[in-house]
Amino acid sequence: MPNVAKPVAILASEAPVRTKPSNYPEPFASRMTGREKRPLGDLFGLMNFGVNLTRLAPNAVSALRHAHSKQDEFIYILQGNAVLRTDEGLTPLSPGMCAGFKAGTGNGHCLINESAEEVVYLEVGDRTPGDEGGYPDEDLKALMVDGKWQFVHKDGAPYA
Structure with a gap:
């Protein structure tokens, strides 16, 4: 495979949209309708952390409410009004x-767009090996296995 030159800089809104809308198995993947991610860090070959420019259409959610065992996450709202859902409740x-969102706390989080306008935000997360994601509501x-997410039931049984 030839070594493809990485860009020096880009207009983030013109970065390619992630081709697979969600890594979740069904019945969860279809709940991510209205979410669009542009993986910015990958364009530059970043290995230690990821950066996504994410858009949420009205009534869309960022993810299932989740918490990471080893990955810290950070979000910054650029446009629109979202609601952050955590163990503490709802925060506009x-x-x-x-x-x-500090790793290892077990405090699940997600963003919800309850408005009629689009929400745009940056999400940043590290790529610590051996990370696990917990979903308190599901x-x-x-x-994280060999750099890719694998999803199982809470009892360890795989999804079909």
Whole structure:
């Protein structure tokens, strides 16, 4: 495979949209309708952390409510008004606001767009090996295996 030159800089809104809308198995993947991710860090060959420019259409969610065992996450709202859902409840977020999610706390989080306008935000997360994702509201667990997410039921049984 030839070594493809990485760009020096790009207009983030023109980065390619992630081709697979969701890594979740069904019945969860279809719940991500209205979410669009542009993986910015990958364009530059970043290996230690990822950066996505994410858009949520009205009534869309960022992800299932989740928490990571080893990965810290950070979000920064660029446009629109979202609602952050955590164990503490619902927190309105507007442009310029940010939130961080420390690994290992078990405090599940997700963003919800309850408005009639699009929400645009940056999400940043590290890529620590051996990370796991817990989903407090679902029968779902995510395991990072060889750099890819594998999803199983909470009892360890694989999804079909």
